[in-house]
Amino acid sequence: MEIFTRHKRFWLIAPAVIYIGFFMGLPLVQMAYVSILERGVNGGVEWGNFSFDSYVSFIFERDLMDNLMVNTDYLQIFLRSFGLSALTTVLALILGFPTAFYIAMQPQKRRNMFIFLVTIPFWTNILVRNYAWMLLLRNGGLIDHLLASVGIQTGGLDILYTPYAVSIGLTYTYLPFMVLPIYASLEKLDHRLIEAAFDLGANKRKAMTRIILPLAAPGIVAGAILVFIPCLGAYVTPELLGGGKFMMISNLIGSQFGAARNWPFGSALSFVLLAMVLLAMLVYSLKFKKMAEDAS
Amino acid sequence: MSEVVISARSVSKRFGSGTHAVHALDDVSVDIFQNEFFTMLGPSGCGKTTLLRLIGGFEQTTAGEIALEGRVLNDLPPFKRPINTVFQSYALFPHLTVRQNITFGLEMQNISRHDASKRADEMLELVRLSQFGDRQPSQLSGGQQQRIALARALAPAPKVLLLDEPLSALDLKLRKEMQIELKRLQTETGITFVFVTHDQEEALAMSDRIAVMKSGKILQIGTPRDIYETPTHRFVADFIGDSNFLQGDIKQNGAHAVLALPGGQNVSLANVETGIHLSQSATIGIRPERLILHPAGTHNTALRGKIADVVYFGTDTTYHITIDDQTALLARVQNRDGSTMAFAKGNNVDITLPAGAIRVLVD
Ligand SMILES: Nc1ncnc2c1ncn2[C@@H]1O[C@H](COP(=O)(O)OP(=O)(O)OP(=O)(O)O)[C@@H](O)[C@H]1O
Ligand SMILES: [Mg+2]
Numbered sequence: 001m002e003i004f005t006r007h008k009r010f011w012l013i014a015p016a017v018i019y020i021g022f023f024m025g026l027p028l029v030q031m032a033y034v035s036i037l038e039r040g041v042n043g044g045v046e047w048g049n050f051s052f053d054s055y056v057s058f059i060f061e062r063d064l065m066d067n068l069m070v071n072t073d074y075l076q077i078f079l080r081s082f083g084l085s086a087l088t089t090v091l092a093l094i095l096g097f098p099t100a101f102y103i104a105m106q107p108q109k110r111r112n113m114f115i116f117l118v119t120i121p122f123w124t125n126i127l128v129r130n131y132a133w134m135l136l137l138r139n140g141g142l143i144d145h146l147l148a149s150v151g152i153q154t155g156g157l158d159i160l161y162t163p164y165a166v167s168i169g170l171t172y173t174y175l176p177f178m179v180l181p182i183y184a185s186l187e188k189l190d191h192r193l194i195e196a197a198f199d200l201g202a203n204k205r206k207a208m209t210r211i212i213l214p215l216a217a218p219g220i221v222a223g224a225i226l227v228f229i230p231c232l233g234a235y236v237t238p239e240l241l242g243g244g245k246f247m248m249i250s251n252l253i254g255s256q257f258g259a260a261r262n263w264p265f266g267s268a269l270s271f272v273l274l275a276m277v278l279l280a281m282l283v284y285s286l287k288f289k290k291m292a293e294d295a296s
Numbered sequence: 297m298s299e300v301v302i303s304a305r306s307v308s309k310r311f312g313s314g315t316h317a318v319h320a321l322d323d324v325s326v327d328i329f330q331n332e333f334f335t336m337l338g339p340s341g342c343g344k345t346t347l348l349r350l351i352g353g354f355e356q357t358t359a360g361e362i363a364l365e366g367r368v369l370n371d372l373p374p375f376k377r378p379i380n381t382v383f384q385s386y387a388l389f390p391h392l393t394v395r396q397n398i399t400f401g402l403e404m405q406n407i408s409r410h411d412a413s414k415r416a417d418e419m420l421e422l423v424r425l426s427q428f429g430d431r432q433p434s435q436l437s438g439g440q441q442q443r444i445a446l447a448r449a450l451a452p453a454p455k456v457l458l459l460d461e462p463l464s465a466l467d468l469k470l471r472k473e474m475q476i477e478l479k480r481l482q483t484e485t486g487i488t489f490v491f492v493t494h495d496q497e498e499a500l501a502m503s504d505r506i507a508v509m510k511s512g513k514i515l516q517i518g519t520p521r522d523i524y525e526t527p528t529h530r531f532v533a534d535f536i537g538d539s540n541f542l543q544g545d546i547k548q549n550g551a552h553a554v555l556a557l558p559g560g561q562n563v564s565l566a567n568v569e570t571g572i573h574l575s576q577s578a579t580i581g582i583r584p585e586r587l588i589l590h591p592a593g594t595h596n597t598a599l600r601g602k603i604a605d606v607v608y609f610g611t612d613t614t615y616h617i618t619i620d621d622q623t624a625l626l627a628r629v630q631n632r633d634g635s636t637m638a639f640a641k642g643n644n645v646d647i648t649l650p651a652g653a654i655r656v657l658v659d
Contacts, residue, residue, distance in 0.1 A: 195354055196387040198374040200401035201452065210400070214391045 035267035043261035054268035074252065074269070078276070081248040084163055084238075085231035088170040089178075092227045093220065095171065096178030100219075101212075103179075104186035115183065118176050126173065130240040133169050134160060137241070161243035169237040174230060178223040185219025186212070221288055229277060249273050299365075301456055301488050302328040302351060307360035309346050309512075320346040322512040323360070328456075328490060333482050335491045337499040338509030339535070344492040347509075348458050351490065353377050364455065375404070380449035381458040384465070386441045388433035394444050395420075395429040401452040419447040422481065439470045443477070450485060459491045463498065475502055496536045500524065508532045525583075530657040533581040540587070540625050541657070543579050546572060555580055559620025561599055567651035579657045584628040586653035589615065592644035599647040601625060603639050615639060617647065 038049040061071040103114040121129065136142050139156035147157065159165050189212065197207040213220075235250035244251070249269065256266030309321040320343045328334045336344045349355045351362055353374035361368050369377060380401065388397050395416050402412035420426045423443035433441055442462060449457055462478075463471045479502050482489045493499055499506050500520040507517045508531075515529045516522075527533035530541060542563060544555040552566035555578065563580065565572055572578075590598060604624075605616035610631070617625040625647065639645055 190385070190387065192383055192385055192387040193389060195374070196381070196383060196389070197400070198354075199352060199379075199381045200448070201375045201404035202400075203375050206404060211389060 031267045031270055035264055035271055037264050039262050039264050043263065045263050051264075054262075054264040055272075057265060058268060058272060077247050077252050078249060078272075080163070080246065081232055082276075084167055084170065084248065085228050085234075087167050088174065088231050089224050089228045091167065091171040092175050092178040093224065096175055096223060097182055097216075097220070099175075100179045100182035100186055103183055104189070111187070115180070118179050121172075121176065126236050127240075129173070130169055130236055133165075133172065133241060137165050137168070160241065161245055163242065163246050165241040166234075166238050166246055166248070169241040170231050170234055173234075173237060174227040177226040177230070181222035181226065182216060182219040185216045185222075189215050217288075221284075225281070225284075232273065232277060298332075299330045300327045301330050301332075301365060302326075302490065303363045303366075304347070304351070305361050305363070307347070307350060307362060308358045309343070309350060309355065310358045319512050321350070324512070324514050325360075326507055326514060326517060328488060331486050331488055333479065333489045333491065333502060333504045335493060335499045335503035335506045336509055337493055337496060337506050337535075339494055342509040343512045344494075344509060345460055348381070348460050348490065348492055351456070352379055352381050352458050378452075378455045379458060380452060380454040380456075381460065382442075382445050382449045382462045384460045384462065386433075386445040388441055388445060388448070390433055392433075393429065394425070394431050394433065394436070397433065397444060398448050398451050401448065405452060415451055416447075419451045422450070422484070423447045423477075439466055439474065442466065442474065446478075446481065450481070450487065453485075454487060456488045456490060459489060461492055461494070463493070464495075471498075478502065500536070508535065510535075527581065527655055528658055530579050530581065530659050533655065533657060538584050538626060538628075539581045540584060541579050541581050542623065542625075543577065545577050546574055548574060557619065557623060559622050561620060563599060563649060563654075564597060565651075565654065565656075568654045568656065572656060579659055581655045581657045582649055582653050584614065584626040585612075585630075586650060587625065587627040588648045588650065589627055589629065589639060590646040590648065592646055595646040595648055597648075599649070601645050601647050603641055603643045603645060606639065606641055613638070615645075617645065619647075 034045055035054055036050055036052060037045040037047065038051045038053070040046055056068070057071075058074050059070060059072075060068040063069050099118075103111055103118075106114060134141075137157065137160040138144070139158065139160070141157070141160075144157040159168075193211055193215070194207055197211045202210060232248075233250050234248055235254060238246060238248040238251055242248070247255075253266050253269045253273075256262045256269065260266075304324055304326050307321055307324045308319070311318040311320055324343075324347060336347060338344055346355065350357055351369075353369065353372060353376075357370060361370050363369060364377070364379070388394075389400065392400065395413075398416040398419050399412040402415055403409075407415070416429065417426070420429055423446055425440060425443055425447070428436065428440065428444075433444065436444065442465075445462070459478075463474050466474060475498060478489070478491075491499075491502065500523075503520055505517060505519055506523050507514045508523060508529075509515065510529075510531050516527065516532050518526075523532060523536055527536070527539075533539040533541075542555060542557060544557045544563070546553055546565070547556050547562075548554075549562060549564075552564060553568075553572050553574065554562040554564055556562055565580075568580075592600070599619055601617040601619045602621075603615055604618050607614045607616070608631075612628050612630045615627040615629065617627055619625060627647070
């Protein structure tokens with residue numbers, strides 16, 4: 001039914017379009033522009049002086065003789081970020097799927113309570129939560145203390161300010177983003193399909209791998225994307241739990257706009273990240289589409 | 297009699313506890329035989345699905361036991377029972393093709409891919425959907441989905457097939473077709489079918505035997521003919537087909553017992569064999585087509601009534617009759633060429649009740 005004419009429909013979405021265009025599209029264009037300018041001597045940029053140096057310096061550096069030399073420092077930070085994000089996604093999946101499954105199996109009333117509990121961490125500022133993890137993870141902290149008192153661990157735990165601490169912190173932060181979409185897909189799952197699988201001779205494991213997991217796949221994919229992408233952009237957690245020693249992309253970008261006063265390079269890094277994320281998403285969605293087609 | 301396949305002995309099922317407990321089944325015992333089309337018939341909430349789920353292993357009995365070929369099943373999980381189910385909602389796996397749905401049960405039995413595929417072809421042929429193997433379940437009509445659900449459940453060659461109102465989602469025409477189809481499949485495969493419905497016509501048309509259920513109990517088990525012609529309970533007579541009920545006290549009148557109606561007339565119970573206890577209030581049932589109508593004053597032992605309404609149905613005519621202005625009776629007379637007298641509204645009639653058609657019923 002045509003309730004709204006095309007013209008009227010435009011005005012319905014206009015606020016959203018204008019908002020996104022103004023606050024996301026415009027800054028993006030500006031960043032793209034900045035990334036191909038020369039840096040100013042005291043920060044800022046030299047408007048009008050174009051240069052691709054920023055992109056070049058992502059992989060190369062100039063030695064004293066002005067020769068280009070390969071420099072993998074930045075690439076390593078990118079790789080580490082992707083690695084940590086992947087690790088975090090896997091950890092979140094391992095913890096999140098059983099949680100979501102458990103919640104979905106509860107009676108309706110209790111489910112809502114559990115979902116409520118899952119969202120509680122959002123009520124606290126992310127800085128505060130990361131400081132709390134510092135207190136938990138540091139040598140002589142609560143976990144160290146507990147392990148020592150049961151005799152598993154003597155001496156320091158030595159985990160704070162390592163990539164593991166960062167991954168633990170990230171997993172904690174983004175776990176709800178894994179739990180909620182998986183829960184949503186499991187909750188929709190018709191319980192009678194599981195009974196049908198049992199009826200046809202599938203034991204619990206077979207019912208899980210042949211029926212439940214494939215049907216929950218859209219939720220798992222959504223959860224993985226919702227954890228992986230924000231992880232790549234994590235700033236606070238690597239800063240605090242990594243102690244600044246294990247930079248992730250955001251910290252690197254942040255430092256270019258801050259201490260390093262290299263706006264073009266910061267912008268260029270942002271665009272490299274954006275390109276990689278889009279590429280990863282593309283590959284993933286193609287692969288997933290193929291998986292879905294194979295299954296059908 | 298052939299061999300007993302499923303045997304339920306004093307099975308009770310209670311959901312919940314304390315004051316909120318629901319007694320879904322109360323001391324139910326039934327034997328189901330090899331190669332039988334057995335139907336459980338009853339109104340909504342009488343416990344049909346519950347009994348089926350107990351047989352399938354999806355619920356645990358509160359008391360009593362269920363045995364398959366003499367072996368007690370109580371603790372056996374559903375996937376270890378050679379019993380398959382056709383679910384009311386079909387429950388086809390939406391992410392698998394029709395063929396993969398059918399081979400699922402075979403793969404669970406570790407049957408080789410090749411054999412499973414061959415069996416799937418046989419099953420598709422059996423339900424006459426050979427060209428639909430590569431479709432997704434969502435691309436099938438309701439009736440086709442229903443037949444795939446059947447094929448899937450039949451593929452592993454179970455000892456017993458459970459069907460929970462499998463036809464209730466279909467329209468009338470398709471339903472009639474599927475009734476014939478189901479009966480054909482049962483005869484061809486020789487598998488015992490346990491079928492649940494609340495549609496009495498369906499039950500009569502398809503079943504070898506019917507168990508009529510009410511509030512968690514089985515009231516009567518018998519062939520469709522038994523159930524229709526010799527119901528034991530008022531509920532059974534009422535639920536299946538139309539029935540007249542007359543209530544009164546049983547008294548001795550000369551050599552015979554009679555049912556004394558509240559209006560003063562008597563129904564002779566001479567030659568009525570069962571269920572007669574003198575000086576008790578009782579209900580008798582008689583089918584409308586078994587009443588015989590005569591012109592008033594021609595039969596002096598008959599009940600005297602008055603035609604309150606006449607409804608013409610083509611093949612037959614239904615007369616609504618009142619007796620002593622308080623008891624309503626329904627009489628159905630076949631319309632044959634000139635052989636029956638037609639009565640008009642307001643006529644007095646004599647009504648005779650053949651002894652063989654009278655049933656003394658348990659309330
Ligand atoms: N899981 C359950 N928890 C509590 N009560 C239940 C449960 N399952 C069934 N009951 C109750 O048990 C009784 C019998 O239910 P059942 O599903 O066996 O009825 P049915 O004969 O199949 O009815 P229908 O024709 O409507 O399908 C009903 O009163 C129902 O409310
Ligand atoms: Mg039911």
